[in-house]
Amino acid sequence: MANGKRFPDPHEYIAGQIPPELEGWEEMYPPHFLFGDDRKDWEKRQFWYLDKIHAVYPMPPLDQIFQQAWQISLSQHTTRIFCIPPAQGVAHRIVGCYQYICAIEPPPEEIIKEKAELFQVRVHYPVEHYDELWEEWLSRLKKLGQELEEIKVPRELPKYMPAGEIFPNSFRGYGPSYELMEAFDRAVNCMYKGWQYHFNYLNLAYLYYLMFFDTAKKLFPGISDSAISMMVAGAEVSMFRPEEELCKLSRLAHANPRVGEILKKDGPAGQKIEALKGLEEGQRWLQELEALKNPWFYISCGSGWYNYEGSWINKLDIPFSYIKNYLERLDKGEKIERSFEEVSKTRERLVAEYSKLISSEEDRQTFQNAFNDCRVIYKYAEDHLFWVEHWFHTIWWEKMREIGAVIASTGAFKEADDIFMFNRLEVPTLIEDVVTTWALGEGVPLLNWSAKAEKRKKILQAAANWSPSPALGPAPEAVAEPFTVMLWGVVTDKVDEWLKGATVDPAQVDELKGFASSPGQVEGVARVIKTVEEISGLQAGEIMVCPCTNPSWAPALSRVKAAVTDIGGLTSHAAIVSREYGVPSVTGTGVATVVIKTGDIIKVNGDEGVVRIVQRK
Numbered sequence: 001m002a003n004g005k006r007f008p009d010p011h012e013y014i015a016g017q018i019p020p021e022l023e024g025w026e027e028m029y030p031p032h033f034l035f036g037d038d039r040k041d042w043e044k045r046q047f048w049y050l051d052k053i054h055a056v057y058p059m060p061p062l063d064q065i066f067q068q069a070w071q072i073s074l075s076q077h078t079t080r081i082f083c084i085p086p087a088q089g090v091a092h093r094i095v096g097c098y099q100y101i102c103a104i105e106p107p108p109e110e111i112i113k114e115k116a117e118l119f120q121v122r123v124h125y126p127v128e129h130y131d132e133l134w135e136e137w138l139s140r141l142k143k144l145g146q147e148l149e150e151i152k153v154p155r156e157l158p159k160y161m162p163a164g165e166i167f168p169n170s171f172r173g174y175g176p177s178y179e180l181m182e183a184f185d186r187a188v189n190c191m192y193k194g195w196q197y198h199f200n201y202l203n204l205a206y207l208y209y210l211m212f213f214d215t216a217k218k219l220f221p222g223i224s225d226s227a228i229s230m231m232v233a234g235a236e237v238s239m240f241r242p243e244e245e246l247c248k249l250s251r252l253a254h255a256n257p258r259v260g261e262i263l264k265k266d267g268p269a270g271q272k273i274e275a276l277k278g279l280e281e282g283q284r285w286l287q288e289l290e291a292l293k294n295p296w297f298y299i300s301c302g303s304g305w306y307n308y309e310g311s312w313i314n315k316l317d318i319p320f321s322y323i324k325n326y327l328e329r330l331d332k333g334e335k336i337e338r339s340f341e342e343v344s345k346t347r348e349r350l351v352a353e354y355s356k357l358i359s360s361e362e363d364r365q366t367f368q369n370a371f372n373d374c375r376v377i378y379k380y381a382e383d384h385l386f387w388v389e390h391w392f393h394t395i396w397w398e399k400m401r402e403i404g405a406v407i408a409s410t411g412a413f414k415e416a417d418d419i420f421m422f423n424r425l426e427v428p429t430l431i432e433d434v435v436t437t438w439a440l441g442e443g444v445p446l447l448n449w450s451a452k453a454e455k456r457k458k459i460l461q462a463a464a465n466w467s468p469s470p471a472l473g474p475a476p477e478a479v480a481e482p483f484t485v486m487l488w489g490v491v492t493d494k495v496d497e498w499l500k501g502a503t504v505d506p507a508q509v510d511e512l513k514g515f516a517s518s519p520g521q522v523e524g525v526a527r528v529i530k531t532v533e534e535i536s537g538l539q540a541g542e543i544m545v546c547p548c549t550n551p552s553w554a555p556a557l558s559r560v561k562a563a564v565t566d567i568g569g570l571t572s573h574a575a576i577v578s579r580e581y582g583v584p585s586v587t588g589t590g591v592a593t594v595v596i597k598t599g600d601i602i603k604v605n606g607d608e609g610v611v612r613i614v615q616r617k
Contacts, residue, residue, distance in 0.1 A: 489588030520584030
């Protein structure tokens with residue numbers, strides 16, 4: 001329900017507020033992702049907010065495929081598969097290259113009742129059979145990844161097909177023109193199917209967490225959010241394996257001093273690899289490295305959502321910099337692995353202590369059941385994350401670059417990565433123009449795809465320098481949709497702050513509030529980090545302040561005092577990882593990276609969700 005207050009009307013905002021430097025941005029995205037007259041009345045009634053979990057930066061057109069895929073999959077698993085009674089899907093719109101989303105209002109009461117009957121039948125089986133379902137899920141996803149990896153992309157569109165590929169025995173009946181078209185279509189289908197798999201159990205994982213959260217709040221009215229969160233912490237999940245494998249490699253290198261000395265030197269990874277090849281023990285270390293690269297180095301250097309982020313497998317300087325730091329810490333006698341046992345002991349102690357406070361046996365059983373169900377399925381949140389958004393996405397990015405390289409070789413555009421300047425509905429037209437022109441023979445011109453790519457790069461750069469409205473449409477009286485609160489960290493107070501529209505004066509702010517995502521209170525020196533490249537500057541004992549944490553930053557969390565983020569709720573990746581590493585954390589502050597500067601002394605209260613600036617640099 002709206003409270004009568006409004007953010008800008010989306011249609012009026014597009015007409016009057018987008019900078020002129022972004023002219024032509026609408027052409028970059030499919031029409032059903034744009035605000036328009038056909039759905040104007042419905043769109044005006046919705047509360048739209050910037051999606052800063054999945055789309056922090058302006059959206060390159062082809063990168064939007066993941067957003068398109070998750071809109072369908074998340075929504076259908078909620079509305080049509082598990083039939084979560086009051087919940088509906090999450091709709092998307094693009095404005096000036098930024099993604100806005102809205103949680104669709106609950107359906108009519110009769111539909112809620114209809115769904116409730118189906119929900120009760122469908123919701124329990126995945127928890128009761130989770131281990132076998134997980135193994136089946138992982139096998140299915142790996143098979144799909146292999147299928148994607150094996151898609152054949154022609155190396156070129158040759159002047160003439162080689163004689164050996166025609167007669168007498170090799171002629172397949174089709175040429176590289178068809179191969180190129182087929183490769184892209186198959187890759188797109190694989191991506192959509194992968195994202196269908198992505199949400200098989202994710203909504204239920206969040207739902208069971210929310211059910212446990214609600215149970216604990218009712219039984220223990222004074223319990224802190226961070227205490228509840230710690231009760232489900234401590235999980236052996238895939239998202240932490242890359243960091244665990246780096247620790248093993250580091251210990252192996254530390255046990256071989258000559259290997260360790262090479263890896264502790266400054267310089268690029270390639271240079272160190274060449275030096276290691278000259279040592280017998282170095283060769284053995286490199287064999288261990290090769291054995292674990294697939295899958296554990298198929299982790300994005302960022303979020304996994306943007307083509308330009310790269311992954312460890314193709315940016316080896318990133319994991320090698322972590323190994324260098326681990327070796328230096330091992331030299332000092334420090335522990336480099338996360339304290340899994342300590343987190344598990346804290347969880348068990350909390351659950352036991354709170355269980356003793358329950359007087360009714362029925363309530364105690366309700367609490368234990370909610371806890372057990374949550375623990376069983378909630379690990380899916382970090383397990384699936386690695387396999388889809390990192391391993392699978394890494395394969396897809398590389399396949400797109402293979403296709404882009406072929407197109408670039410024809411002169412259609414300048415470089416392979418220009419393919420990302422065209423959305424997934426445009427690329428088939430681009431490819432068809434390329435292969436048609438090739439098939440027609442000599443001297444036939446292409447459309448000017450290169451100019452379009454260059455124009456779009458400039459638009460994206462202009463968008464990066466623009467700060468769009470945090471929300472559009474009518475402000476809700478209260479933000480109650482659970483995923484909006486728990487994952488995105490959008491709460492009523494934050495919406496009220498957005499409505500004020502006041503410009504933040506960093507010098508006037510000495511206290512920030514957010515989510516109490518991981519318990520503990522510490523004071524220390526802040527370091528503001530916005531990119532993975534800046535991680536190398538993080539010093540042991542500092543407090544990391546960032547827009548949101550990325551999974552590949554996990555090694556950094558083993559050496560920081562605390563973590564503070566602009567974005568994210570209690571079930572965001574930043575919150576989960578902080579709990580797993582036993583690092584106090586406050587997430588969803590909104591403006592931490594604006595207000596706090598590197599070198600400031602800050603105090604982080606992860607029990608209450610408060611960050612205080614003690615002394616400015």
